[in-house]
Amino acid sequence: MAETLLGIAPIWQALSPLLHSDSPRLRTELCGISLASPIGLAAGFDKDFRVLAALSALGFGYLTGGTVTLGPRPGNPKPRMARDVGREALLNALGFPGKGAEPAVQRMRRYVAQTPLVASIAGTEIDDVVACHRLVEPHSRAVEVNISSPNTAGLRAFH
Numbered sequence: 127m128a129e130t131l132l133g134i135a136p137i138w139q140a141l142s143p144l145l146h147s148d149s150p151r152l153r154t155e156l157c158g159i160s161l162a163s164p165i166g167l168a169a170g171f172d173k174d175f176r177v178l179a180a181l182s183a184l185g186f187g188y189l190t191g192g193t194v195t196l197g198p199r200p201g202n203p204k205p206r207m208a209r210d211v212g213r214e215a216l217l218n219a220l221g222f223p224g225k226g227a228e229p230a231v232q233r234m235r236r237y238v239a240q241t242p243l244v245a246s247i248a249g250t251e252i253d254d255v256v257a258c259h260r261l262v263e264p265h266s267r268a269v270e271v272n273i274s275s276p277n278t279a280g281l282r283a284f285h
Contacts, residue, residue, distance in 0.1 A: 129177055138183035145185040152187070159242050159267050163187030169246030169272060173224045175233040182239030191230065192246035193272040196258040198226040202278075221278045222248055227261045234265035242267040250280030 132138065152163040166188035167181060175191040182189060201223025208217045224230070230245075237243060245262040247269060249255040255271060263269050273284040 129172075132177035132180035135177075135179040135183070138180040142183035142185070145183065147185060154187070156188075157268060159188070161187040161242060166190060166244075169193045169244075169270065170218075170220075173222075175230045175237070178233065178237045178243065179239055182237075182241040186241055188242045188244055188267075190244040190246050190270065191234070191266075192224075193222050193248045193275075194224055194227050194230045194245060194258060194262065195222055195247070195249055196227050196254040196261075199224055222275065227258045231261050231265060234262065237265070244268045244270060246270045246272050248272040248275065248278070250278075 147163060152165075154161050154164045156164070163185070164187055167186045167190055169190040169192050172178065172181060172189070172191050173193065175194075178189060178191065199222050202219050202221030206218070206220045206223075208219070209215070210217055227247075234243065234245070243266045245266040245268075247255060247258040247262060248271065249258055259269055259271070
């Protein structure tokens with residue numbers, strides 16, 4: 127539902143002036159990248175870089191799209207989310223579902239907003255990670271390699 131609403135980018139662009147802060151106290155620099163705010167969106171929400179324009183309008187200091195893999199992946203079998211009532215927790219076991227790097231790069235090419243874009247990538251083979259990095263790097267300000275998904279088959283080899 128959130129992706130559907132965020133897919134209506136003109137609404138969020140109209141609201142953008144109300145959602146952004148121009149406070150000099152929030153401005154920061156991370157690895158040579160100037161950020162309007164240290165508060166960013168982590169990987170996992172916009173897995174296929176589908177709603178970048180709307181997310182940029184929400185006032186984040188940076189956006190992390192993905193995690194993207196070189197080729198498409200179906201993710202883990204459903205159900206992928208589980209509620210642990212005893213620990214008051216929601217457990218995520220998505221397993222990197224996504225369309226792959228090529229469709230993500232096509233969307234990244236169209237992204238023109240000012241919010242710095244970070245690409246999160248992963249793979250189960252080093253060659254796949256390197257190839258994915260080569261595809262996304264020219265279109266993002268930074269690239270993170272996600273090896274922290276213990277519920278993704280094949281990724282545990284990097285641990």
